Amino acid sequence: MQRVTITLDDELMQELDSLIETRGDQNRSEAIRDLVRAGLKEATRNAKGDEPCIGVLSYVYDHAARDLARRLTNSFHHHHDLTIASLHVHLDTENCLEVGILKGSMNEVQHFSDHITAERSVRHGSVQIIPLQGSED
Template sequence: MQRVTVSLEEDLAEAFDALSTEQGYGSRSEAVRDLIRRAIAERGEAAADGACVASLSYVYNHHTRALAQRLTEISHAHHDQVVATFHIHLDHDHCLESVMLKGPTARVRALADAIRAERGVRFGQLNLITVEPNGRHDHASGDHRHGPHEHLRPAVG
């Protein structure tokens, strides 16, 4: 077994201890191991080689040096994956963003990881849904006109 040291703010440590006790853990270590196991299991649920649609939500402090600019630059660099962004001002310091994503699962996960890893981003949560192409078609008639494209549908599972 390996020992890992983690530093937590006092209020976060107290909240974690309360949660651990509430859920019946005998120690912080067992609670942390269970959180890690759960994260690893969730990560493996969606095949990395398939396609997905996803919602990434996170909170950040907009006063963190250049963070809003970095987040915008990341989104622009991945414009093929970012479908839409929803931005809410929570208070004078914090914002909530939900970013709708689509594309190859591995690339969507990598983008979500990059955003969550930015200094100042907190509470990042990715909700990923595996999809499969539903055939290419073209809307060339009527009022609805655009070029050939694929639609996606939730994967049967």
């Protein structure tokens, strides 16, 4: 077993502790291992090659984070061929929700979604992949 050191902001740590209490996990390490396993399983399940799909990418981000809004916008512009539509919602004075509807191969949609949700100060990002079986582009 390997030891890994991570830094979590206070709010995320409170959420993790609350989850641990609710689920009855024995400690933080076991809870984090379970979450990593679930995340790896989800990532593996979603990556299905070149089959066409629709992706619904949703994420919340801190609009005041340095250059984040510009980087996100540039990413969508550089992948304009994947983007069908997008929605931007101001949740409060600090947070924005964006939803992007994407169309492309499962690999392309998953890769782009991973890139967006991995940006620093992007929170709660997820993508729902909907296969387009038997359809033509």
